[in-house]
Structure formats: C-alpha cells, structure tokens
Amino acid sequence: MARVVDESLYEKADADPLAFWAEMAQELEWIAPWTDVLRWNTPDAEWFVDGKINASANCLDRHVASGLRNRAAIIWEGEPGDERTLTYWDMLREVSKFANGLKSLGVRKGDRVAIYMPMVPELPIAMLACARIGAIHSVIFAGFSADSLVDRISDAKAKAIITADAGWRRGNKLPLKAIVDDALDNPDTNSVEHVVVYQRDTTPLGDLAWNSDRDVWWHDLVANMSFHCRPEPTNAEDVLFILYTSGTTGKPKGIVHTTGGYMVGTYATAKYVFDLRDDDVFWCTADCGWVTGHSYIVYGPMANGVTQIMYEGAPDWPKRDRFWRIIEKYGVSIFYTAPTAIRAFMKWGNEWPDARDLSSLRLLGSVGEPINPEAWVWYHEVIGGRSSPIVDTWWQTETGAIMITPLPGAVTTKPGSATRAFPGIQAEVLTPDGETVETGGGLLAIRDPWPSMLRGIWGDRERFVSTYWSKWPHTYFPGDGAKRDDDGYFWILGRVDDVINTAGHRIGTMEVESALVDHPAVAEAAVVGIEHEIKGIAIAAFVLLREAHEHDEDLEQTLKDHVAQKIGAIAKPEKVLIAVDLPKTRSGKIMRRLLRDVAEGHALGDTTTLADPSVVARLKTEYESIEG
Ligand code: PRX
Numbered sequence: 185m186a187r188v189v190d191e192s193l194y195e196k197a198d199a200d201p202l203a204f205w206a207e208m209a210q211e212l213e214w215i216a217p218w219t220d221v222l223r224w225n226t227p228d229a230e231w232f233v234d235g236k237i238n239a240s241a242n243c244l245d246r247h248v249a250s251g252l253r254n255r256a257a258i259i260w261e262g263e264p265g266d267e268r269t270l271t272y273w274d275m276l277r278e279v280s281k282f283a284n285g286l287k288s289l290g291v292r293k294g295d296r297v298a299i300y301m302p303m304v305p306e307l308p309i310a311m312l313a314c315a316r317i318g319a320i321h322s323v324i325f326a327g328f329s330a331d332s333l334v335d336r337i338s339d340a341k342a343k344a345i346i347t348a349d350a351g352w353r354r355g356n357k358l359p360l361k362a363i364v365d366d367a368l369d370n371p372d373t374n375s376v377e378h379v380v381v382y383q384r385d386t387t388p389l390g391d392l393a394w395n396s397d398r399d400v401w402w403h404d405l406v407a408n409m410s411f412h413c414r415p416e417p418t419n420a421e422d423v424l425f426i427l428y429t430s431g432t433t434g435k436p437k438g439i440v441h442t443t444g445g446y447m448v449g450t451y452a453t454a455k456y457v458f459d460l461r462d463d464d465v466f467w468c469t470a471d472c473g474w475v476t477g478h479s480y481i482v483y484g485p486m487a488n489g490v491t492q493i494m495y496e497g498a499p500d501w502p503k504r505d506r507f508w509r510i511i512e513k514y515g516v517s518i519f520y521t522a523p524t525a526i527r528a529f530m531k532w533g534n535e536w537p538d539a540r541d542l543s544s545l546r547l548l549g550s551v552g553e554p555i556n557p558e559a560w561v562w563y564h565e566v567i568g569g570r571s572s573p574i575v576d577t578w579w580q581t582e583t584g585a586i587m588i589t590p591l592p593g594a595v596t597t598k599p600g601s602a603t604r605a606f607p608g609i610q611a612e613v614l615t616p617d618g619e620t621v622e623t624g625g626g627l628l629a630i631r632d633p634w635p636s637m638l639r640g641i642w643g644d645r646e647r648f649v650s651t652y653w654s655k656w657p658h659t660y661f662p663g664d665g666a667k668r669d670d671d672g673y674f675w676i677l678g679r680v681d682d683v684i685n686t687a688g689h690r691i692g693t694m695e696v697e698s699a700l701v702d703h704p705a706v707a708e709a710a711v712v713g714i715e716h717e718i719k720g721i722a723i724a725a726f727v728l729l730r731e732a733h734e735h736d737e738d739l740e741q742t743l744k745d746h747v748a749q750k751i752g753a754i755a756k757p758e759k760v761l762i763a764v765d766l767p768k769t770r771s772g773k774i775m776r777r778l779l780r781d782v783a784e785g786h787a788l789g790d791t792t793t794l795a796d797p798s799v800v801a802r803l804k805t806e807y808e809s810i811e812g
Contacts, residue, residue, distance in 0.1 A: 185593065186459050186591070186592050186593020186594065187455070187456060187459050187593070188456060188459075188591045188593055188594045189593045189594055190594060191594070193456070193591070193594070193607045194594075194604075194607050196607070197607030197608040198607075201608045201610075201632065202221040202222055203221075204607060204608045205221060205222075205231075205448060205452075205608055205634075205635050206221045208448050208451065208452040208608075209221075209232060209235075209444070209448045209635075211451065212237065212242050212246075212447055212448065212451060212487065213237070213241060213242055213245075213246050214232075214235055214236065214237050215236040215237060215238065215241075215415075215417040216234070216235060216236035216417065217234075217235060218232035218233055218234055218235030218420060218444070219233050219234045219235075220233040220234075221233075222633060224633050226653065226657075226658045227648065227649060227652065227653040227660075228639075229445070229633040229637060229639065230420075230421050231420060231421070231442075231444055231445035231448070231633075231635045232420040232444040232445060232448070232635075233420070233421075234419075234420070235419070235420040235444050236417040236418065236419055236420065237418065237420055237443055237444050237447060238315065238316065238415035238416060238417065238418055238443075239312070239315040239418070239424055239443055239446075239447050239483060240279055240283075240312040240313070240315040240316040240415055241316070241415040242447055242451075242487050243275075243312060243315075243482070243483065243486035243487050244257075244272060244275055244276040244279060244312065244486070245276060245415065246487075246489075247272045247489040248272055248273050248276050250489075252272050252489050253271065253272055253273040253276075254271050254272075254273060255271060255272055255489065255491060256269050256270070256271055256491045257270055257271060257272045257274070257275045257486065257491065257492070258270045258275065258305050258308070258492060258493075258494050259465075259491065259492070259493050259494070259514055260304070260305050260493075260494045260495070260496075261493070261494075261495050261496065261510060262304070262352060262496045262497070263352035263353065263354075263355075263495075263496045263497025263498065263501055264352060268305060270305055272489065275305075275308075275309065275312070275486075276411075277411035278305075278306075278309045278406075278411075279309050279312045279313045279316060279413075280313075280316070280409075280410070280411045280412055280413035281406040281409040281410070281411050281413075282306075282309055282310060282313040282402075282405075282406055282409075283313040283314075283316040283317050283413040284406075284409040284410055284413050285313075285380070285402075285405040285406045285409050286313055286314070286317060286319065286344070286380075287317060287413075288405070288409070289344060289377075289378045289380075289400075289405070290343075290377070290378075291314075291317065291319050291343060291344055291378075292317070292318075292319070293317060293318030293319065293416055293418075293422075294318065294319070294320065294422075294423075295319045295320065295343045295344075296319070296320045296321075296322055296340040296341060296342045296343060296426065297310075297314050297319050297320065297321050297322070297342060297343065297344045297345070297346065298321075298322050298323075298324055298333075298336065298337050298340070298342040298344070298345045298346070298376075299311065299314075299321055299322070299323045299324065299345070299346045299347075300323075300324045300326055300328075300333060300345060300346070300347045300360055300363075300364060301323075301326060301346060301347060301348050301351070301360065301382065301472075302326055302348055302350070302351020302352065302353075302358065302360065302384060302496055303351070303471055303472065303494060303495065303496040303497075304348065304351070304382065304384060304496060305494065306346075306348070306382045306402065307323075307472045308472060308481065308482045308486075308494075310346045311323065311425075311472065311478075311482055312482065312486075314425075315418075315424060315425075315443075316413055316415050316416065317413070317416050318416035318418045318422060320340075320423045320424070320425055320426060321424075321425045321426075322336060322340050322342060322425065322426040322427065322428070322438070323425070323427065323472055323473050323477075323478070324336050324428070324473060325471055325473025325474060325752070325754075326351055326358060326360055326471070326473060327473070327752045327753055327754055328473075328751070328752040329363070329748075329749060329750060329751055329752050330363050330364075330366035330367040330370075331367075331750050331751070332436075332750075332751055332752055333363065333364065333367035333373075334367045334370045334372055334373055335428075335435070335436060336428045336436065336438070337367060337372075337373045337375070337376060338370075338372035338373055338375070339428075339435075339438055339642060339643065340426055340438060340642060341375040342373075342375055342376055343375060343376065343377055343378070344376065344377060344378040344379070344380065345364055345368075345376055345378070345379050345380070346379075346380045346382070346402075347360045347361050347364045347379060347380070347381055347382070348360050348361065348381060348382040348383070348384040348385075349361050349381055349382070349383055349384055349385045349392055350384050350385040351384060351496065352384075352496055352497050353497055353498060354497065354498045354500075354501050355501060355502070357385060361379075361381050361392060361393075361399075362392070362393065364379060365393050365395075368398075376398075377398070378398060378399075378400065379395075379398055379399045379400070380399075380400055380401075380402055380405055381399055381400070381401055381402060382401075382402040382403075383401060383402065383403060418443050419443070419444075420442065420443055420444025420445065421442045421443070421444065421639070422442060422443050423440055423441070423442055423443075423639075424441050424442055424443040424446055424447075425441055425478065426438040426439065426440055426441075426642050427439050427441070427474075427475055427478060427581055429475075429581040429582075429690055430683055430690045430691050430692040430695055431647075431651060431681075431683065431692055432651075432681050432682040432683060432692055432693075432694065433692065433694050434692065434694040434695050434697070434698040436692075436695070437641045437642075437644065437647060437651075438641060438642030438643070438644075439475075439581050439582055439638050439641065439642075440638060440639045440640045440641065440642055441584050441636070441638060441639065442639050444635070445584075445634075445635030445636050445637070446483065446584050446585070446635070446636045447483060447487060448635045448636070449584050449585035449634065449635045449636025450479045450480070450483045450484035450487065450584065450585045450636060451483075451484060451487040451488060452585075453479075453484060453585045453586040453589075453606060454479075454480060454484030454485050454487070454488050454490075455488050456591055456606075456607075457549070457575055457577060457586050457589050457591060457592075457606070458480075458485075458518050458520070458547060458549065458575070459547060459591075459592050459593065460485070460488045460490050460518075463517075464490055464491065464517045464518055465491050465492070465493060465514055465515055465516045465517050465518070465544070466485050466490045466491065466492045466493070466516075466517070466518045466520075467492060467493035467495075467510070467511070467516045467518065467519050467520065468480045468481050468485070468492070468520040468521075468549075469495070469499075469507070469519075469520065469521040469522075469525065470520075470521075470522075470551075474581075474689070475579075475580070475581040475584070476520075476551055476552065479584060479585055479586075479636075480520060481494065484585070493510060493514055493516055495507075495510060499525060499528070499529075500528075500532070503536075504529075504532045504533075504536045505536040505537070505539065505540060507529075508536060508537045508539075508540035508542060509540060511540065511542050511544065511545065512540045512541045512542065512544075515544040516544055516545060517544050517545060517546045517547070518545075518546065518547045518548075518549070519545055519547075519548050519549065519567070520548075520549035520550075520551065521549070521550065521551075522550065522551055522552040522553065522687075522688035523550055523552065523553050523554070523555040523556070523559055523688065523720060524552070524553065524687040524688045524718060524719055524720060525688075526550070526555070526559045526562065526563050526567075527556075527559050527717065527718045527720070528718050529562075529567075530558075530559060530562050530566075531717070531718065534566050537566055537567055538566070542567060542569065543569065545567065545568060545569070545572050546571075546572055547572050547573055547575065547592055548563055548564070548567060548568050548572050548573070548574045548575070549574070549575045549576075549577060550563070550574060550575070550576045550577065551576075551577045551579070551688075552685070552688030552689075553678075553685050553687075553688045553720045553721075554600070554675075554676050554677065554678055554720070555576055555599075555600060556600060556720075557599035557600040560574060560576070560599035560600055561599055564599075573590070573592040573593070573597060574590075574597060575589050575590050575591075575592060575597075576589065576590070576597070576600075576601065576602045576603070577589040577602065578602040578664075578674070578676050580662055581638075581690075582637070582638040582652065582662070583630075583634070583636065583637060583638070583662070584636030584637060584638065585606075585634075585635075585636040586606055587605065587606055587609050587611060587630065587634070588602040588603070588604065588605050588606065588609070588611055588674050588676070589602055589603065589604075589606055590602075590603040590604065591606075598669075598673060600675065601669070601673045601674065601675050602673075602674050602675070602676055603673050603674065604672070604673065604674065605674075608634065609630065609634055610630065610631035610632045611628065611629070611630055611631075611674065612628075612629050612630075612631060613625070613626040613627065613628060613629070613666050613667065613668050613674070614626055614627055614629045614656060614659070615627070616655070618655075618656040618657070618659070621667075621668060622668065622672075623667075623668050623669060623670055623672075624667055624668065625665065625666070625667035625677065626665070626666065626667070627655070627661065627664070627665060627666070627680060628662050628664045628665065628666040628674070628676065629655075629656065629659050629660065629661060629662075630659065630660040630662065631658075631659055631660075637660070638652075651663075663679055663680060663681045663683060664676055664677070664678065664679060664680065665677035665678060665679075665680045678721070682694060682776075684711075684712075684713040684721055684723055685713075685720065685721055686713065686716075686719050686720070686721050686722055686723055686754070687718070687719040687720065687722075687754065688720070689754045691723065691751075691754065691755045693710075693711040693712065693713075693776070695751060695755065696709075696711045696723060696725060696747055696751070696755055696757065697709045697710065697711050697725075699746065699747045699750035699751050699755065700725055700727055700743060700746070700747060702746070702750060703742075703743060703746045704730070704733070705729050705730060705733040705739060705742075705743070706727050706728070706729065706730065706743070707727075707728045707729060707730045707731075708727070708728040708766065709725055709726065709727045709728070710725070710726045710727075710766050710774045710776065710779055711723060711724070711725045711726075711757070712724050712726075712776045712779045712780045712783060713780070714758070714759070714780060714783045714784050715784060716758060719758070722757075722758035722759070723755065723756070723757040723758055723759075724757060724758060724759040724760075724761070724779075724780075724783040725743070725747075725757040725759070725760045725761070726761050726763045726766060726779055726783075726803070727743065727760060727761070727762055727763065728762075728763055728764070728765070728766060729762060735762050739760075739762065740760040740762070743757070743760045744756050744757050744760055759783065761783070761803075761806070763803055763806060764802065764806070765796070765799045765802065765803070766779075766799065766803075767779065767796075767799045767800045767803065768796075768799075775800075778800050779803075782800065782803050782804045
C-alpha cells in the first residue's frame with residue numbers, strides 16, 4: 185500500500201503549511217536548529233532561518249550512521265556496458281576524498297565550481313563534494329558547446345572546472361576536456377585556476393592537450409587524500425548551486441538555489457511522490473546537467489537513502505531495448521522519464537519492451553513537458569502492464585522540486601493531467617489581470633513561497649524580479665499556460681513566453697536567433713516552436729540572408745549545424761526556411777504566431793495588424809513549395 189492513501193497529508197498541509205514543511209524538515213539532520221520556518225518579504229524568502237545543515241551529510245553520513253552503509257547508492261552502467269556499484273559508504277569515502285582534493289586546490293566555501301561531465305558516478309560525487317565544503321556547483325550539461333561553457337563560466341566566475349577526458353554517446357566519444365580547453369582559450373573565462381579531469385577513456389590518450397599548471401587528473405588529485413572530511417556547517421540560506429536555464433533573452437540565467445529549503449523540498453517530494461521504500465530500485469533517466477538530475481538523482485533520492493540506477497548513454501544503444509534491459513537486469517521498481525522518450529519508444533515499437541521482463545516496475549513518472557494522453561496510455565499499458573500508477577510531475581528549474589503531481593495511492597489520475605498541487609504548495613490558474621480561474625484556461629501561478637523556490641538569478645536582481653514577480657502582486661509567475669477542469673485538476677498547456685520546450689529541454693528563441701545571425705550569411709532570424717511527433721515541440725527558424733550571400737543548396741543544413749555548434753545539439757532547428765521577408769507589426773515586432781501558422785501549414789490567422797500583409801502570404805507560398 186502507498187504511504188499516502190487519503191486526504192490526510194493534504195489536509196494537514198492546508199491547515200498549516202509552515203508546520204507541514206517544518207515537520208518534513210525535522211526528518212533531515214540539522215547541525216543547528218532554525219529559529220523561524222519562514223521569513224518572507226516578496227520576492228525574498230528565507231526558509232529555516234539560522235538553521236545549519238549540510239546537504240552531503242544528509243545524503244551520505246546520515247545513512248552510513250543509521251545502518252545503511254552497505255546499501256547500494258548507485259548502480260551504474262556505462263554505455264559500452266561497464267558496470268559499477270557504489271554503496272552509501274563508498275560514496276561517502278569518494279565524496280570526502282574529492283572534497284579534500286578540492287580543498288587542496290584552494291577551493292573554499294562560496295567559490296563556484298563548474299562541472300562538465302558525462303553521466304558517471306564521479307558527477308554526483310563532484311556535486312556532493314562541493315556541497316560538503318560549501319562550494320557552489322554549476323553543472324553544465326555535457327551536450328553544451330564551448331561557447332555555452334564560456335557564457336556560464338564567465339557569468340559565475342568559476343574558480344575550477346571538473347570534467348572528463350571523454351564521455352560515451354551512441355558509440356561515439358565526446359571530447360569533453362578538449363571542449364573545455366576551447367572554452368578556456370577565451371579570456372572571459374580567466375577566473376578558472378584549475379581543471380580536474382576524470383579519466384573515463386581507457387584507450388591511450390594520444391591527442392589530449394595538457395596544461396600542467398592548470399590541469400590535474402582526478403585520480404592523482406585524490407590519491408593521497410583522507411576519506412574523512414568534516415561537512416561544512418552551511419547556513420540554510422547559503423547557496424548550494426547555480427543552474428543555468430534559458431529565458432526570453434539571448435543570455436541564459438543562473439538560477440540560484442540555497443541549501444536548507446532545497447533539501448527539504450527535494451527530500452519530501454521524492455519520498456511522497458515516488459513513495460520510496462527500502463527495497464526500491466529507483467531510476468530517473470535524466471542527466472545531472474538538468475534540474476531533474478539535481479533533484480531526483482542526487483539530492484532527493486540520496487537524502488532518502490534509496491538505491492538507484494544511473495546510466496551513461498543513449499536509450500537506443502546498441503539496440504532500442506537498452507532501457508528495458510536495464511530495468512530487467514536490476515529489477516527497477518520506479519522509472520521516471522520524459523514524454524519525448526516515451527513517444528520515441530512508442531514509435532520504435534512494442535516488440536522491444538515486450539521482449540523483456542518489466543514486472544519489477546511498480547510506479548512510473550513523467551516530467552519535462554506535457555504528456556499527450558496517447559503517450560500516457562501507452563506508457564501505462566505497455567511499460568506499466570496496466571498496474572503501475574503514473575505520476576505526471578510539473579515543476580521547473582526555478583521551483584527546485586515537484587509542484588503539481590498526483591500522489592500514488594491518494595489521487596486518481598487522468599491521462600495528460602498533472603492533477604493537483606503537492607501538499608504545502610498553493611497553485612492556481614489566473615487571468616493576466618490576476619483573477620482566479622476556477623475552471624478553464626489561463627496562466628499558472630504559485631501563490632505562497634515554498635522551501636525549494638529559487639532565491640534569485642545569479643548577479644541579476646532586476647531580471648529575477650521582472651521575470652517572476654511582476655505579473656501579479658506577491659505571486660510567482662512560472663511562464664506556463666494551464667487550465668483547470670471541473671474537478672480542479674491542472675492541465676499544463678506549455679510555455680507562454682519566448683521559451684521553447686523542445687524534447688523536454690528549454691531553449692530561448694533569442695538564443696537560437698543570436699546563434700543564427702552569428703553566421704555570416706544571415707541578416708535576420710526569427711525562431712518559433714512547431715508541433716513535432718516525438719519532440720512535442722521542435723524549433724523552426726526563418727532567416728533572411730545578407731544581400732551579398734548566395735542561397736546555395738547546403739545552406740539550410742549549414743545553418744542547422746551552426747546553431748548546434750554555437751549552443752549544442754539540443755538547440756538544432758528541425759527546419760530552416762530561407763525567407764525574403766518576415767511578418768512584422770507596424771512597430772517592427774516579428775509576429776511569431778503567424779510564423780508558427782506558416783511553419784505548421786495552418787490557415788493564416790488575423791494579419792490585419794501587419795505592416796505588410798503580403799509578406800505572410802508570400803512566406804506561406806515559399807514554404808509550401810519547399811515542403812512540397
Ligand atoms: O513548461 C514547463 C515544462 O518544463 C518547464 C520547465 O523546464 P525546466 O526548468 O527545464 O525543468 C524541466 C524539468 C522539471 C516548465 O515551465 N514542464 C515540466 N514538467 C512538466 C512540464 N509541462 C507539462 N507537464 C509537466 N509534467
């Protein structure tokens with residue numbers, strides 16, 4: 185039976201949300217108690233005021249001390265098939281050794297450490313080692329380009345970078361250290377004093393460049409380190425990490441999370457949403473480079489002392505059954521993935537999951553984008569064998585932890601709905617003017633502060649206030665549209681700002697546009713999201729060429745590759761349309777809605793506000809001729 189089977193937890197949280205969060209917080213280990221649960225002065229929250237807590241001690245030492253020392257913390261599989269199992273005690277030792285290694289390099293409390301690594305156990309080890317000494321980690325997804333690294337390293341003024349010589353993806357080696365070297369050639373990154381390199385590749389490292397004043401192998405760094413390292417008594421409001429995410433400008437924003445509230449939020453949601461038990465084998469398929477990996481691979485599950493699976497590579501390598509083989513092999517009981525992946529599995533065919541024994545599964549989760557009812561039903565039937573509940577969890581980098589979700593056992597699900605707010609969270613749908621929408625569509629809003637909420641944007645107070653706190657008084661604006669049905673259930677409709685959620689990843693239209701105009705052939709670019717069978721939403725780019733530039737045959741492909749090279753493969757446009765003009769309003773604003781209509785082949789909407797209505801008609805003809 186599930187941990188929560190009725191309304192009791194909701195009722196308790198509704199009656200006194202602060203008492204509810206305090207009760208959750210009591211389950212963690214505090215070095216010094218808090219005085220007040222919350223001090224709130226919109227938009228500044230302090231949770232567990234004056235409390236002292238160490239995140240890594242809650243993820244490791246607490247379990248080692250309570251008899252779980254030999255429980256597997258991470259069962260890891262590399263893409264080529266190599267395997268490692270690390271117990272909680274192993275993790276504590278590795279984290280402590282690496283934390284001592286970081287200290288020996290001069291990394292201190294409050295310093296920023298960038299982490300650019302493949303999905304190997306050393307990635308969570310590096311994160312927890314930073315947390316142990318109070319250094320602030322900034323994990324940068326290993327699919328990002330050298331330019332993206334430069335932006336993030338320079339914004340945070342990182343003192344050290346932790347990387348690997350290589351990582352595996354679909355049988356290819358990603359040359360991570362070489363990409364870091366490229367980034368560090370840029371003078372904007374001169375805050376970096378040390379590069380620690382984990383050796384993932386066992387073949388001879390012929391062409392690996394090495395700067396012995398700056399670079400050090402992970403194994404050399406930890407060779408003589410003690411495996412005791414006292415956890416730093418960090419303040420509840422000390423910054424735990426920065427995680428960059430896309431917004432509506434060309435510059436990604438460094439979302440800031442602090443320690444106490446974030447730990448309470450991820451711990452409580454992991455415990456109740458995934459209903460974690462001692463014998464569970466939990467698998468979240470995200471990469472630690474995204475918030476899902478931070479909250480539901482590293483901090484939430486490990487604070488709960490659960491055993492989890494970590495996998496390095498692609499789901500279709502070497503064959504399309506890799507995930508189902510992993511579930512069968514390790515008896516995975518809880519599986520948490522993204523709708524994009526589910527739609528790809530559907531397309532690949534039932535024969536792959538059908539050939540494996542998935543009977544160990546008892547709970548399924550979905551995250552990152554709206555799940556269409558068809559994918560939900562397939563997930564339920566084919567993967568869950570009709571017996572595992574599905575938790576469709578809505579949240580964001582900014583919210584730190586799951587906000588809207590069913591609790592298995594307590595909430596009846598509906599395919600495609602994230603259902604209800606987690607206990608202690610006040611979610612609503614509002615009109616742009618701030619009127620409550622009881623049933624129907626509007627904008628998603630969060631009324632009251634919650635422990636794992638973002639505390640700011642690194643170095644940009646004004647953007648923090650204007651992006652999230654200026655739509656309505658004292659209310660958080662997440663940037664999503666949503667509707668509520670007759671039962672009050674939430675149905676998330678997607679982004680309402682200039683952010684595209686493609687294949688479960690966030691990309692700002694401006695970022696892609698800047699990458700396009702960076703190409704010498706491009707004078708102007710406009711990017712929109714269009715519907716896509718697998719990705720949910722894909723990127724379509726309209727570009728105007730510079731006059732002198734020929735439109736040669738390969739140009740579309742060249743421009744797609746250019747974006748991938750500037751930002752990373754996740755930002756690569758699905759379609760590029762070379763246009764002769766772009767539809768603009770009389771004030772010069774590009775009308776993206778019309779571009780979306782053109783790119784999706786829909787009938788054109790109202791064009792009366794256009795400066796030159798013939799532009800759209802012309803675009804549509806051009807585009808149809810290309811499509812045809
Ligand atoms: O649009 C929402 C969508 O993903 C956005 C947050 O993206 P990110 O910060 O990268 O975090 C993704 C993982 C938490 C949201 O603004 N989103 C996330 N989960 C869901 C979702 N949309 C619909 N349903 C969800 N379950």
